[in-house]
Amino acid sequence: MNAEDAAREIGGEAARLGFDAFGAAPAAVPEIERERIDRWIAKRMHGTMAWMERSAAVRKDPTLLLPGARSVWIGAVNYFHEAPRREGDGRVSIYASGRDYHRAIGGLLRRLAETARRVFPGAAVRPFVDSAPVLEKYYAERAGIGWRGKHSNLIVPGAGSWFFLAGFLIDRDLAPGERAADRCGSCTACIDACPTGAIPAPYTVDGSRCISYLTIEHRGAVDSDLAARSGDWIFGCDICQEVCPWNRFAKPARLTDFHPRAGGASIGLEEALQLGRERFDARFEGSPLRRAGWERFRGSVERAIANRDPERE
Structure with a gap:
């Protein structure tokens, strides 16, 4: 063939x-x-x-x-x-719901x-x-x-x-497609919207400043300035995609695996803080949120609460 x-x-x-x-x-x-x-x-x-x-x-x-x-x-x-959400909840990236x-x-x-x-x-x-x-x-x-x-x-x-x-x-040859052309033009919506400055130049993401990284991958204490800029995100971040003009064409996923589970794209912060390791593991079994682990997830929730209610500090 x-x-x-x-x-x-x-x-x-x-x-x-x-x-x-x-x-x-x-x-x-x-x-x-x-x-x-x-x-x-x-x-x-x-x-x-x-x-x-x-x-x-x-x-x-x-x-x-x-x-x-x-x-x-x-x-x-x-x-x-x-991704409807209740006011005051912590935000979860759409892909993780x-x-x-x-x-x-x-x-x-x-x-x-x-x-x-x-x-x-x-x-x-x-x-x-x-x-x-x-x-x-x-x-x-x-x-x-x-x-x-x-x-x-x-x-x-x-x-x-x-x-x-x-x-x-x-290890076989497949007929290659024709490389797609860049159609971003002069738009800088994603760069302008990023609250942590994680897109220092077009087509470059500084992972060490990205909210997705800070809530999922980062090991150790989070810089206080970045923590304050992370808002109410507790797992991932969608800001750069939410503001992208091309996403006005987005249509709902066909595969039901990616339809939102209970809780959808937001989680009550106080409820989340009370989960504990075992309940966290049980609640998010089969969900991308398990990747963060309880300790990192709890830290993200605590930062979101501090950003929502600074007087509680």
């Missing part, structure tokens, strides 16, 4: 499984992207995420992850839904990988869903799915940026 026919067959199965957009790209990472990684790490924009530095070599050379990797198949899955995407999309990818192995008997396939050091956004842009916005999220034309990215490496 030639590369074009293979891409069509894999794409047909991907659409049936629930992927909203997809494409393929050469696995080799160009020098400009490798240099981008090196600059980001050198400026310590990864904060306390030491694993980002340790895995940099693999991000720059996917054959270290899958020997002989020649192509990357990459797909986008919409997770958007309306449904099922853990690692589990939900991981199951789809395993089935898609089987399709790839059937199309290419004997092929080596390595799936990933934010679970391996792979440049998902670069590959999605190179495959023609969309372009990286100034907030660094992938923007899908006519659909916005509320998408998970996942795919697989394969």
